[in-house]
Amino acid sequence: MTIRLTFDPFDPGALLTEFCRGRAEVGAVASFTGLARAEAGSTTTLELEAYPGFTEAAIDKIAGEATRRFGLLDHLILHRVGRIAPGEAIVFVATAARHRREAFEACDFLMDYLKSRAPFWKKEVGPDGERWIEPRDQDHADIARWDGQRADP
Amino acid sequence: MARVLLFGRLSDVAGWREREIDAPFLSALRARLGTDDPSLGEALAGPGVQVALDQVIVRGDAPLNARTEVAFLPPMSGG
DSSP, rough: EEEESSSSOOOOOHHHHHHHHOOOOEEEEEEEEEEEEOTTTTOOOOEEOTTTTTHHHHHHHHHHHHHHHTSSSSSEEEEOOOOTTTTTTTEEEEEEEHHHHHHHHHHHHHHHHHHTTEEEEEEEEEEEEEEOOOHHHHHHHHHHTTTTTOOOO | HHHHHHHOOOHHHHHHHHEOOOOBBBBHHHHHHHHHHHHHHHHHHHHTOEETTTTTTEOOOOOTTTEEEEEEEOOOOOO
């Protein structure tokens, strides 16, 4: 049950290997890695700002909901902050459950939350200047898929 | 002296991220920030801007003490 913000680049493969190590009751691990896009040269750097303490607490709360809802056995969430170059990993989520469906769905749920509601502020910096990014309509639609669905009793 | 933190575009508007400001109430702090910098005052009153006192979101007015951390949070963009 780990949530971490980091200014430094990370290796998603190494994180996944470590996350899978020494599991006896976990039948399924799902993971997602988000990479920074260059947007055909219009973005040279992403700048991601978090509110230390507040951001981790907000993510921890939703991870707790994912744990209850999908019966997760473990999770790892790593998120970059600071300056991120195109091609670098921004976010890594891994979920562990007894069976694959719970692991896939919990990973999907956590990413939808992270993309639309997690306390981050994101700025794209490119040759034409910089601009602050807000969630796209698609991000709101993605998170809305989970609203009103009850967890299995 | 409350410790005031600005995030996202709010710190670009103000030109600072963190400042100590003396104000007994959140409403007084807002008024003070708006008087010193009208464009910041307008940005703080903009849609979707939330306020956290000591990392807890609050609505409406609230008293501030010398150590209160006041964070103004514009709409979050996600990761």
